[in-house]
Amino acid sequence: MGYWREHVVRMKTVAGVFRNAGSARDAAIELRRAGFAQDQVNLLYPNSPEESIHSIATSQTEEPGVGGAIGGVLGAAIGMSAGFELGVAATALIPGVGPILAVGVAAAALFGVGGGVTGAVLGKKADEATTEGVPADDIFFYEDALRQKKSVVIVLAKDNDEEERAHKLLAEAGAQSIDAARKDWWLGLRDAQAEHYRSLGRNFEQDQDVYRAGFEAALHRECQGKTVDEVNDCLKWWHPEVWDTEAFRRGYERGQAYWDDEIAGRKLTQQTL
Secondary structure (H helix, E strand, C coil): CCHHHHHHHCCEEEEEEECCHHHHHHHHHHHHHCCCCHHHEEEEEECCCHHHHHCCCECCCCCCCCCCCCCCEEEEEEECCCCCEEEEEEEEEECCCEEEEEECHHHHHHCCHHHHCCCCCHHHHHHHCCCCCCCHHHHHHHHHHHHCCCEEEEEEECCHHHHHHHHHHHHHCCCEEHHHHHHHHHHHHHHHHHHHHHHCCCCHHHHHHHHHHHHHHCCCCCCCCCCCHHHHHHHHHHCCCCCCCHHHHHHHHHHHHHHHHHHHHHHHHHHHC
16 A cells, blocks of 8 residues: 555644735745744645746756656756745646645645646645645635635644644644634525525525535535436435435535536636636
8 A cells, every 4th residue: 555645544634724815925934934834834835827837936946757747847856945845846736626736746736737747845745745745625615715815734644632732833823724714605605505405395504514414515625526326326425314304405406416516617708718
């Protein structure tokens, strides 16, 4: 299985959302100063045109054999003024999100950027890496933050102590937690979902948790654009007690509609540009 796969699987993910790339970069530097290793600190930047990518200071430790990924690859470790390297950076065009810059092996692997990279660092590790350490239902919220032109710092913590330290450092740097981002996102949708569910003669207050579980399940990568019946094996695994209830199915259907209207529509717009 290899060290890298075991290393990633056992880690706990701590993520922070920042309104601008500079704050995310500074937080990453502080994490490195605090003792987190290069392969534990990852960044995701939104909408990074070529000129802004090349404006980032880089170290001279360019990796041999780094080829092109979707949108191109910056074949060097990202270097900061403090002297810390944050890993190889790769750019990609993510459907429904737009162009992103992923810094760090885990960040690149998370979005499949490493598939076209043959560099000694990114290529080998990204091919072997797994995102099992990242909760599947968090990935959508990373993407949602990027759609809003926010940046994300992802820390792979080895144990509870590192997890707590990462939370503390990110909070001190002004990050919004993924849990808070998820809560704000749902609050923005809740009233419309409640009105729709009540129109069916159902009790939204009583069924909200199950309904929301169904809504969010429809946004998982494995489920996007698919019906409940098409992905019922996954849903049974994730939500064994409620996946076949009416509340869950109604929520899933509305999640599908949200994906089609809000997200998939952006893919079509990107394809016509």
